[in-house]
Amino acid sequence: MREMISFILMGIGVAFNLLGCIGLIRLPDLYNRLQASTKCVTLGTIFIMVGVLVYSGWNAIGIKALLTLVFILITAPTAAHALARGAHKSGVKLWKKSVCDKYEEEKK
Amino acid sequence: MKRFTLFLALFIIWLLLVYNRPYDTVAFKQNLFIGFIVSLFIGIYLGDLIPERVYKFYSPVRIFNFLIYLPVFFWYVILANLDVAYRVLHPRLPIRPGIVKVKTKIKSDTGRVALANSITLTPGTLSVDMVGDTIFVHWIYVRSEDVEEATKIIVKRFERYLMKIFD
Numbered sequence: 001m002r003e004m005i006s007f008i009l010m011g012i013g014v015a016f017n018l019l020g021c022i023g024l025i026r027l028p029d030l031y032n033r034l035q036a037s038t039k040c041v042t043l044g045t046i047f048i049m050v051g052v053l054v055y056s057g058w059n060a061i062g063i064k065a066l067l068t069l070v071f072i073l074i075t076a077p078t079a080a081h082a083l084a085r086g087a088h089k090s091g092v093k094l095w096k097k098s099v100c101d102k103y104e105e106e107k108k
Numbered sequence: 109m110k111r112f113t114l115f116l117a118l119f120i121i122w123l124l125l126v127y128n129r130p131y132d133t134v135a136f137k138q139n140l141f142i143g144f145i146v147s148l149f150i151g152i153y154l155g156d157l158i159p160e161r162v163y164k165f166y167s168p169v170r171i172f173n174f175l176i177y178l179p180v181f182f183w184y185v186i187l188a189n190l191d192v193a194y195r196v197l198h199p200r201l202p203i204r205p206g207i208v209k210v211k212t213k214i215k216s217d218t219g220r221v222a223l224a225n226s227i228t229l230t231p232g233t234l235s236v237d238m239v240g241d242t243i244f245v246h247w248i249y250v251r252s253e254d255v256e257e258a259t260k261i262i263v264k265r266f267e268r269y270l271m272k273i274f275d
Contacts, residue, residue, distance in 0.1 A: 016189055023196040031246045032205055035234050036192050042229060043189045060128045067124055077228035077235075084236045084246060100206040100253045103236060103244040 006055035013047030016040045029095040030087050038080040045072050110158040113165065115151030122147060159218050164274070173272040180269060184230040191231040195248065206250040207236060210243050210259040213267060219274030226266045233262055 023036025049072075052065040094101055122143035128136060164170055195202055214220050224235040224243060232248040245262055252258050 016193075019189070019193050019196060023192060026196055026201065027203070028201075029205075031207075031234065031236075032203060032248060035232070035246065035248050036196060038234070039185070039188045039192050039229060043185055063124050063127050067121065073229075074225070077225040080228055081224065081235055081237075084234060088236060094207070095205055098205045098207075099250050100208065102209040102253075103207045106209070106239075106244070 002054060002057075006051040009051035009054060010048050013044045013049075013051060016044035016047060020044060028097075030092050031084055031094065034080050034084055038076055042072060042076045045069075110160075110162050111151045111155030113162045114155050114158050115147050118147035118150060119143060159216075161216075170273050173269065177269040177273060181226060181229075181266075184226075184265070188229060188231040202249070204249045205247065206253070207244055207246050208250060208253060208258045208262075209255050210245055210263050211255060212241050212243060212259075212263055214241075214271055214275060216274045219270050222274060223263070223266055223270050226270070227262060230266075 017040065020037045020040030023040065024033050027033045027036055046069055049065040049069040053062040056062045056065070088103060123140075126136065126139040126143065130136075212220060212223055214223055220238060220241075220243075224238055227233050227235045227243065227245060234246040234248075236244045236246050238244070243263075245258070247258075247262070251261060
């Protein structure tokens with residue numbers, strides 16, 4: 001029963017990771033791609049880690065999975081912010097159909 | 109206080125990392141000893157990196173508010189993922205991206221960082237940069253270019269929780 005639950009959780013996680021990868025291919029520019037990859041990969045990895053925790057129980061492996069989960073939750077959005085900011089500063093353009101860019105206006 | 113907080117945080121993380129049963133082996137005691145020494149030194153020398161007014165972290169009311177915030181946050185994270193799934197799998201890609209400007213009323217730096225990270229992980233938004241109380245947000249489907257309107261949609265859903273935790 002516990003194995004079953006953990007496999008279902010890991011399956012959901014892998015499915016979300018897959019969605020993130022599809023987004024990475026289909027969306028048009030860097031910022032949109034960052035959106036898809038950050039969100040889906042974060043939640044997907046959280047699900048996989050919870051799956052590991054359920055599978056192995058409250059022992060050395062499970063606690064390391066829990067710690068990984070917390071650190072990913074803190075670092076993934078920070079890394080996304082750093083990438084987006086760095087890309088914008090070094091002149092990566094938004095998609096041509098984007099409606100507005102207040103950040104560009106602010107820089108002038 | 110700052111130094112003690114850093115020491116405590118590092119030591120707890122170390123304890124979780126080396127957690128292993130049974131407790132009374134020599135290796136576990138060695139781990140415990142080394143971890144204590146190292147986190148003590150780092151705590152003393154790098155304690156200044158911890159934000160001012162760190163006593164806020166010990167307030168039970170704030171911890172309680174944080175526990176209330178967690179389910180709200182996870183709910184929005186799951187919504188965000190379903191939103192991305194919808195946009196990515198839709199044949200015509202229903203996106204209308206742009207970078208908008210929002211204002212926040214949160215004063216403390218830690219609170220602003222938490223807000224920016226929450227914005228990144230929630231539906232359709234990605235915080236690009238923060239200048240003072242202004243956050244530039246990349247929005248995958250821009251519903252309003254106006255600062256007030258965008259603030260109402262993006263920031264307000266977290267602000268009242270985060271203000272209770274960090275301000």
